[in-house]
Amino acid sequence: MAIRQIRLFGDPVLRTPAEPVVDFDKELRKLVKDLTDTMLDANGAGLAAPQIGVSLRVFTYNVDGQLGHLVNPNLDLSDEMDEEGEEGCLSFPGLSYPTPRAIRAVAKGFNMYGEPVTIEGTELMARCLQHETDHLDGILFIDRMNPEHRRLAMKAIREAEWSGLSAPVVKISPHPTYGKAL
Numbered sequence: 001m002a003i004r005q006i007r008l009f010g011d012p013v014l015r016t017p018a019e020p021v022v023d024f025d026k027e028l029r030k031l032v033k034d035l036t037d038t039m040l041d042a043n044g045a046g047l048a049a050p051q052i053g054v055s056l057r058v059f060t061y062n063v064d065g066q067l068g069h070l071v072n073p074n075l076d077l078s079d080e081m082d083e084e085g086e087e088g089c090l091s092f093p094g095l096s097y098p099t100p101r102a103i104r105a106v107a108k109g110f111n112m113y114g115e116p117v118t119i120e121g122t123e124l125m126a127r128c129l130q131h132e133t134d135h136l137d138g139i140l141f142i143d144r145m146n147p148e149h150r151r152l153a154m155k156a157i158r159e160a161e162w163s164g165l166s167a168p169v170v171k172i173s174p175h176p177t178y179g180k181a182l
Contacts, residue, residue, distance in 0.1 A: 002034045003041045004052040006090050008162055009140070013050050014091055018057045018136045021071050024114035028058070032069045032112045035060040044090045046128045048135030051091050057109075059132035063125045070109040070117060075133045078104035078126075087127060087141050095156055097149045099141050105129045 007013055021028060031054060039047035039060050048059040060069045080103045088096035105126040107119045121129055131141055142153050157163050 002030075002037050004034050004038045006038065006042060006047075007051050007053055009092050009142075009157060010164070011053075011091075013053050013055060014135070014140060015138045016050065016055055017138045018048075018050055018055045020057050021110075024071070024110070024112065028071070029112045031056070031058060032060065035069065036067070039090075042090050045124065046132040047090060048132045050135055050138075057136045059136065061125075061128050061132065063121070063128050066125070068119070069112060070107055070119060070132075071112060073107045073109035073129075073133050073136070075129060076106040076108070077102040077130070080104055083123075085127060087131065089131070089141050091140070092142075092153075092157065093162055094160065095153060097142075097145055097153050099144050099149070100146070101127045101130050101144070107133065
């Protein structure tokens with residue numbers, strides 16, 4: 001089991017768009033395993049590679065008993081009205097706020113072996129697909145909130161025990177060494 005440190009709000013890697021995966025190799029499989037182990041250990045519904053300091057377009061998910069991952073996702077959102085629901089993030093420990101998301105989402109990408117994958121979801125799965133893909137684009141859930149909820153969230157962040165904790169400095173690279181602590 002390889003549990004990695006989850007980067008907290010304020011770490012620049014969370015605001016940096018991730019690079020596409022080009023090598024579907026042993027290192028990518030190790031990254032997916034590390035993401036899965038870390039997500040499960042933190043009791044999360046999803047975890048994107050930038051949240052553990054790796055700037056690659058990969059995320060894992062664990063929603064309604066469905067455990068998986070997606071590499072290089074492209075997201076297609078329904079035209080259905082946005083739904084505002086409680087949303088949290090492992091990079092914002094202990095905080096959750098109403099956040100609007102599309103009710104239905106379809107994500108297309110690849111598994112860790114380079115085989116095409118399509119994931120369709122509604123409700124929590126749709127929210128997870130959108131949230132994790134946002135991470136890969138350098139977008140955080142607080143960016144999606146209405147101004148009032150964002151104001152309340154920022155106040156809670158400033159008051160949080162973890163706020164201002166320094167994260168390790170990392171050089172963001174499209175081809176990091178997965179086995180070493182970043």
